[in-house]
Amino acid sequence: xxxxxxxxxxxxxxxxxxxxxxxxxxxxxxxxxxxxxxxxxxxxxxxxxxxxxxxxxxxxxxxxxxxxxxxxxxxxxxxxxxxxxxxxxxxxxxxxxxxxxxxxxxxx
Amino acid sequence: xxxxxxxxxxxxxxxxxxxxxxxxxxxxxxxxxxxxxxxxxxxxxxxxxxxxxxxxxxxxxxxxxxxxxxxxxxxxxxxxxxxxxxxxxxxxxxxxxxxxxxxxxxxxxxxxxxxxxxxxxxxxxxxxxxxxxxxxxxxxxxxxxxxxxxxxxxxxxxxxxxxxxxxxxxxxxxxxxxxxxxxxxxxxxxxxxxxxxxxxxxxxxxxxxxxxxxxxxxxxxxxxxxxxxxxxxxxxxxxxxxxxxxxxxxxxxxxxxxxxxxxxxxxxxxxxxxxxxxxxxxxxxxxxxxxxxxxxxxxxxxxxxxxxxxxxxxxxxxxxxxxxxxxxxxxxxxxxxxxxxxxxxxxxxxxxxxxxxxxxxxxxxxxxxxxxxxxxxxxxxxxxxxxxxxxxxxxxxxxxxxxxxxxxxxxxxxxxxxxxxxxxxxxxxxxxxxxxxxxxxxxxxxxxxxxxxxxxxxxxxxxxxxxxxxxxxxxxxxxxxxxxxxxxxxxxxxxxxxxxxxxxxxxxxxxxxxxxxxxxxxxxxxxxxxxxxxxxxxxxxxxxxxxxxxxxxxxxxxxxxxxxxxxxxxxxxxxxxxxxxxxxxxxxxxxxxxxxxxxxxxxxxxxxxxxxxxxxxxxxxxxxxxxxxxxxxxxxxxxxxxxxxxxxxxxxxxxxxxxxxxxxxxxxxxxxxxxxxxxxxxxxxxxxxxxxxxxxxxxxxxxxxxxxxxxxxxxxxxxxxxxxxxxxxxxxxxxxxxxxxxxxxxxxxxxxxxxxxxxxxxxxxxxxxxxxxxxxxxxxxxxxxxxxxxxxxxxxxxxxxxxxxxxxxxxxxxxxxxxxxxxxxxxxxxxxxxxxxxxxxxxxxxxxxxxxxxxxxxxxxxxxxxxxxxxxxxxx
Numbered sequence: 006x007x008x009x010x011x012x013x014x015x016x017x018x019x020x021x022x023x024x025x026x027x028x029x030x031x032x033x034x035x036x037x038x039x040x041x042x043x044x045x046x047x048x049x050x051x052x053x054x055x056x057x058x059x060x061x062x063x064x065x066x067x068x069x070x071x072x073x074x075x076x077x078x079x080x081x082x083x084x085x086x087x088x089x090x091x092x093x094x095x096x097x098x099x100x101x102x103x104x105x106x107x108x109x110x111x112x113x
Numbered sequence: 114x115x116x117x118x119x120x121x122x123x124x125x126x127x128x129x130x131x132x133x134x135x136x137x138x139x140x141x142x143x144x145x146x147x148x149x150x151x152x153x154x155x156x157x158x159x160x161x162x163x164x165x166x167x168x169x170x171x172x173x174x175x176x177x178x179x180x181x182x183x184x185x186x187x188x189x190x191x192x193x194x195x196x197x198x199x200x201x202x203x204x205x206x207x208x209x210x211x212x213x214x215x216x217x218x219x220x221x222x223x224x225x226x227x228x229x230x231x232x233x234x235x236x237x238x239x240x241x242x243x244x245x246x247x248x249x250x251x252x253x254x255x256x257x258x259x260x261x262x263x264x265x266x267x268x269x270x271x272x273x274x275x276x277x278x279x280x281x282x283x284x285x286x287x288x289x290x291x292x293x294x295x296x297x298x299x300x301x302x303x304x305x306x307x308x309x310x311x312x313x314x315x316x317x318x319x320x321x322x323x324x325x326x327x328x329x330x331x332x333x334x335x336x337x338x339x340x341x342x343x344x345x346x347x348x349x350x351x352x353x354x355x356x357x358x359x360x361x362x363x364x365x366x367x368x369x370x371x372x373x374x375x376x377x378x379x380x381x382x383x384x385x386x387x388x389x390x391x392x393x394x395x396x397x398x399x400x401x402x403x404x405x406x407x408x409x410x411x412x413x414x415x416x417x418x419x420x421x422x423x424x425x426x427x428x429x430x431x432x433x434x435x436x437x438x439x440x441x442x443x444x445x446x447x448x449x450x451x452x453x454x455x456x457x458x459x460x461x462x463x464x465x466x467x468x469x470x471x472x473x474x475x476x477x478x479x480x481x482x483x484x485x486x487x488x489x490x491x492x493x494x495x496x497x498x499x500x501x502x503x504x505x506x507x508x509x510x511x512x513x514x515x516x517x518x519x520x521x522x523x524x525x526x527x528x529x530x531x532x533x534x535x536x537x538x539x540x541x542x543x544x545x546x547x548x549x550x551x552x553x554x555x556x557x558x559x560x561x562x563x564x565x566x567x568x569x570x571x572x573x574x575x576x577x578x579x580x581x582x583x584x585x586x587x588x589x590x591x592x593x594x595x596x597x598x599x600x601x602x603x604x605x606x607x608x609x610x611x612x613x614x615x616x617x618x619x620x621x622x623x624x625x626x627x628x629x630x631x632x633x634x635x636x637x638x639x640x641x642x643x644x645x646x647x648x649x650x651x652x653x654x655x656x657x658x659x660x661x662x663x664x665x666x667x668x669x670x671x672x673x674x675x676x677x678x679x680x681x682x683x684x685x686x687x688x689x690x691x692x693x694x695x696x697x698x699x700x701x702x703x704x705x706x707x708x709x710x711x712x713x714x715x716x717x718x719x720x721x722x723x724x725x726x727x728x729x730x731x732x733x734x735x736x737x738x739x740x741x742x743x744x745x746x747x748x749x750x751x752x753x754x755x756x757x758x759x760x761x762x763x764x765x766x767x768x769x770x771x772x773x774x775x776x777x778x779x780x781x782x783x784x785x786x787x788x789x790x791x792x793x794x795x796x797x798x799x800x801x802x803x804x805x806x807x808x809x810x811x812x813x814x815x816x817x818x819x820x821x822x823x824x825x826x827x828x829x830x831x832x833x834x835x836x837x838x839x840x841x842x843x844x845x846x847x848x849x850x851x852x853x854x855x856x857x858x859x860x861x862x863x864x865x866x867x868x869x870x871x872x873x874x875x876x877x878x879x880x881x882x883x884x885x886x887x888x889x890x891x892x893x894x895x896x897x898x899x900x901x902x903x904x905x906x907x908x909x910x911x912x913x914x915x916x917x918x919x920x921x922x923x924x925x926x927x928x929x930x931x932x933x934x935x936x937x938x939x940x941x942x943x944x945x946x947x948x949x950x951x952x953x954x955x956x957x958x959x960x961x962x963x964x965x966x967x968x969x970x971x972x973x974x975x976x977x978x979x980x981x982x983x984x985x986x987x988x989x
Contacts, residue, residue: 031146036153045166048146049173056178068142074152076120078145 011063011092017042018054019093022064023085030069030080031055055083063089121160123151123167131171135180143174195526196533202513203534213506216884217499218541220877224495225546225585227873230557231488232577233550233565238481241381241463246323247422250287252429252456254278254419256440257472260450261717264472268457269415272407275315277439278421285424285432288321290314291393292418295386299666299842301362302350306843308666309346311389313396319375321422322384329357329373334392339372341390347374363391365667365841367399380564383462412443421456429456449717475943480863487870490630494874496589497623498881499535503593504620505888514597515605527598535590536583543582560865562858592619621921624885627878628925628962629932634871635958636933640950641864644796644941645857647948653853654757654790654799655697656734659688659818660849661828662696665811667841674808678728680834681816686827688819691728692811698852700792700800707803708775709764720760721792721800722776724807732815733790740770740785743806747784751806754781757789760801774803781805795856796944816846875962879969882918886970890914890977897977898985907978914974915967922966926959933958 011019021037022029034051038044058064069082085093122128131147132140147170154163207214242248254274257266275291293313300309319331319341333339340363347356356371363369369391378384397403406414423432433455440452457466464478514527522530550567558565568574665671674692681687695701704722712718727750729735730742738758743750754774761769769783781803789799818827832844890897897910905913934950941947 031142032149032153035146035150047173048143048150048170049176049179052143052146052174053176053178075145075149078141078148080145081142 011096014050015054015058016093016096018051019058019063019085019089022055022058022083023090023093027082027084029083032080034083058089059083062086063092121152121155121163123147123171124164127168127171131174134175139179143179147171195529199530199533200537202530203537206510206534207538210506212887213502213884214538216880217502217538218545220498220880221495221539221542221585221589222545222549223873223877224492224498225542225582226549226553227870228488228492228581229546229550229578230553231484233567234557234561234563235481235485236568237381237563237565238464238477242383242459244379244382245459247321248459250422250425251321251459252421252423253459253462254421254436254454255457256452256454257468258447258450258452260719263470264468266466266468266472267415268418270417270419271412271415271443272403272417273410273412273443274417274419274439276410277443278419278436282432282436285427285435286421287424288315288317288420288422290318290321290420292318292420293393293396294418295384297664297666297845298389299362299364300346300350300389301365301841302359305350306841307346307349308843308845309349309388310386311391312384312387313391313393315393318390318420319373321420324373325376327374327376328355329371331373333372334390336370336372337392337394337398338367338369339392339395340369341373341375342371343375343377343388345377346388347371362841365669367391367395369395383459412440423456429458432456469943484866487634487867491870491874491877492585494627494630494877494881496585497627498877498884499538499589500592501620501623501881502884502888503531503535503590504596505885510597511600511605514600515602518600518602519606524598528594531594531597532587532590535593536586539582539586539589543578547578560862560869562862620885621917624882624918624921625925625928627881628922628966629929631871631874631878632926632929632958632962633933633936634867634874635961636929636955637937638864638868638871639954639958640937640941640948641860641867643948643954644944645860645864648795648860648944648946649857651791651795651946652788654735654788657697657850657853659820659824660697660733661816661818661846662849662852663814663816663835663844663846665692665814667839669841670814670839671809671811673838674726677814677834677838680837681831684827684830684834686819686822686830688817689728689732690814690816691726691732692808692814693726693729694722694724694807694810694812695792696813696847696852697733697790697792697815697849698856700802703800704776706777709766710772711766712764718763719801721802723792723802723804724810725755725804726806726808726811729804729815732817734817735790736788737785738788740783742785749782750784752779752781753784753806755785755787755804756783757787757799757802757804759789759799760803761786763801776803776805796860796946798945875965879965882966882969883973886914886918886973889917890973894977894980894985897980898982901978901982902986907975910978911971911974914977915970918966918970919963922962923959926962930955930959 017038018034021034021041024041025033025037031048031052034055035046035048038046038051055064055066059066063086064083065086066081066083069080071077071079128144128147131144135143147167150170151163151167154166158166207218245251253268254270255266255268256270257264259265272291275289278286278289291314295310295312297308298311300307300311314334316332316334319326319334324331324341327344329341333341340361342350342356350356350361351359356374359371361369361371375390378387397407405411406416423429437453437455439454441448461476464481465474465476467474467476469475517527517530547567554565554567557563670677678690681690700721700723702722703719705717705719707718707720725743727743727745735742740755743753743755747753756764756769766772769786772783774781774783787804790802791799792802793800816831818824828846831846835842835844893914897905900910900913933955938950941950
């Protein structure tokens with residue numbers, strides 16, 4: 006397993022996969038990120054991130070059925086693994102911990 | 114689809130790029146994603162923008178992590194993978210059909226081995242004499258002319274020819290060499306005496322022939338009393354000691370000093386028999402008649418060979434043109450034969466010398482062509498087998514082709530599969546063929562009188578061998594490759610695939626070609642052997658059994674004729690002894706200058722002339738038709754003459770006995786006429802010959818052994834007598850019947866080679882036929898089963914299966930007969946004494962081919978006919 010460090014974009018992609026639970030494939034993830042973050046992303050960036058996540062064991066994938074809207078091509082459906090879920094939760098917990106540690110005086 | 118306007122698609126070039134660069138297993142999902150996003154963007158931001166984004170996405174996808182091939186799920190379809198698969202399938206096919214594989218590989222290997230042998234033989238023939246560095250500049254001095262309407266070419270030259278060329282035409286020549294002929298001589302060192310073949314040559318011969326000197330120098334021949342030995346001769350005479358400077362004797366009379374040892378001439382050179390070289394000057398000094406002829410500049414005695422190397426700037430045609438009238442100039446009285454002196458270059462000595470009566474070339478080159486053609490044909494037969502069997506099996510492979518096509522093979526892949534399969538078989542065959550050649554070469558060398566080896570180190574040989582194997586593989590594989598790959602997958606797999614009615618026609622044509630070649634070769638072999646037998650059965654006019662000849666090689670033998678004869682007869686081992694100018698198997702002297710009563714003054718006569726002694730007749734057992742033998746009781750017989758029957762007819766005189774015949778003015782009286790004695794070639798008519806008494810003109814001793822004693826005992830006794838009278842020479846003798854048999858050597862060689870090739874051709878054809886028959890029997894298993902159930906007998910089925918093949922062989926026979934007749938008729942016309950082309954020879958050959966065919970086919974058809982129909986009908 007590669008290092009468990011999760012880059013910012015990887016985290017976003019992992020979150021998008023979780024949001025589109027059950028129907029997370031390349032194009033859907035692109036749409037999700039664009040909608041959520043309002044910025045355009047490259048398909049290549051998404052796929053390469055998905056690839057890395059799968060290598061780290063944070064997502065798993067399988068080929069889905071054919072759909073007419075894709076010209077009869079199948080799509081690869083991604084799913085967050087238990088380990089992926091724990092990684093997301095850890096990040097969130099870490100962030101919360103850090104938020105909590107910010108002294109009130111910092112914002113004055 | 115509901116959308117009426119055509120669905121927009123992203124830029125094609127980008128999609129191509131994607132497919133080209135990205136891993137195949139990702140292409141589908143990525144393309145799907147791209148397409149989905151593209152459609153969505155067309156709706157949201159318009160086509161232009163969508164196309165732009167599409168390209169950007171594609172470019173962004175071209176990253177190493179996405180290009181990585183996934184090896185776990187799919188094999189990597191590189192070219193070697195497919196090739197591995199082809200070879201694996203090929204091996205499995207070979208192993209599964211052992212009989213077919215054996216026939217295919219074995220047949221092809223035999224064909225290739227034959228082609229290789231013939232190729233090596235042709236190479237050897239073409240490289241004849243190339244050992245000599247001056248190959249391009251050496252020539253024989255020859256002359257041609259016309260005598261009694263027949264063109265002749267001769268390489269016998271008068272003694273002054275050498276001097277004439279050297280002095281008058283010296284500018285054109287680097288070397289002019291006089292040569293006695295290579296003949297037997299006795300070499301003696303101390304008590305060691307050996308008979309070796311050697312030659313007397315002018316002193317610069319070693320330079321012209323570029324002898325490879327192992328010790329001594331090429332100038333060694335300049336000293337009159339010197340000798341050069343070949344390596345083997347030097348070893349035989351001196352063992353390991355250095356022979357240079359040692360003294361020895363030639364023919365027990367000439368003392369010479371060894372001045373050099375040269376490397377043996379290779380077997381494929383003109384001079385391979387020349388085991389020693391002595392100086393021409395020594396020859397002239399030791400032979401009084403040669404000295405006389407040379408000193409008196411006699412142009413009329415043609416007894417020697419003249420070799421020459423032309424000057425670097427000269428060419429053969431130009432020099433020939435300059436010297437062509439030499440003979441006319443020096444003896445103008447022979448102008449009526451139109452003599453022309455010319456040079457025959459070394460490159461033509463071996464293959465292009467030999468002329469028929471009208472002057473057409475009849476050299477060995479014809480055999481080179483003949484065997485070349487046979488080789489090509491035998492190879493063709495083997496290739497035909499291969500093609501035939503592969504196409505015949507095509508129906509079995511059809512399912513495989515169907516499945517391969519369904520799975521996605523394109524035609525070019527199938528073609529390359531079948532080509533690689535045939536190349537595999539060919540490479541097996543090539544290796545096997547080399548093994549076969551190694552095995553056969555010793556026998557082949559003996560039959561063909563050659564010393565050929567495989568040219569392991571010669572790149573040309575390998576280039577030819579491998580190039581030729583590849584070519585064979587491609588030709589042999591082309592038909593199955595192009596034919597099988599054209600099958601339609603759907604039809605094949607549905608089972609509706611049927612080869613058309615005419616699919617077997619090419620196969621049948623090939624079988625006909627095979628058998629045409631085989632039958633032609635069978636007929637040819639029979640005729641060659643018939644011709645040899647015909648000549649062997651010829652009456653020879655004397656008795657060969659127990660007759661031996663001993664060469665009179667030392668002066669001692671000439672002095673004690675009567676004492677030697679008495680001693681020999683006293684041993685009891687010998688019935689009689691005589692001397693003669695030539696052995697009974699050789700007619701080496703012809704002369705003109707005869708005159709007789711009633712001769713047409715314009716008749717240019719020529720007779721074979723032989724000197725004998727009183728006892729010659731009893732020794733060889735000649736038979737008289739008229740008159741009597743020479744006898745000591747008539748002293749007048751010293752000028753007596755015996756004619757043969759042909760001579761009597763030739764002279765056109767009736768009742769010849771007692772008539773006078775003059776030879777060079779000297780009168781002879783005819784005492785008897787003998788039945789023709791066959792002394793020259795057994796394929797020619799007997800030559801008109803006269804026999805005269807002359808005890809001085811004697812070259813051989815003829816001895817008739819006593820049949821009451823064993824040959825070995827007799828020879829031992831004779832040897833002891835010869836030791837006494839001829840101490841200077843080893844006792845060497847020749848059996849006349851063996852010498853006689855040598856006259857058939859050339860024809861027997863052709864006969865043996867032709868029969869060998871014929872047998873191989875038939876073998877190959879039968880292998881092919883066997884394969885085809887087994888295939889047909891297998892294919893018709895069901896049909897045979899049904900027929901048997903309905904009551905067909907074994908004979909019916911056998912006839913049914915054999916008929917097709919018999920028809921083919923009969924057609925082949927019909928084609929082969931005129932071809933064979935044409936070629937053999939031409940061949941036979943070369944011989945004046947020849948057998949006839951009887952119809953029964955053709956019948957026998959045809960019948961033989963038919964029987965062989967039936968035997969081959971019957972094995973399979975009877976096997977098929979005996980099969981239990983329950984078994985053959987049950988399986989599907």
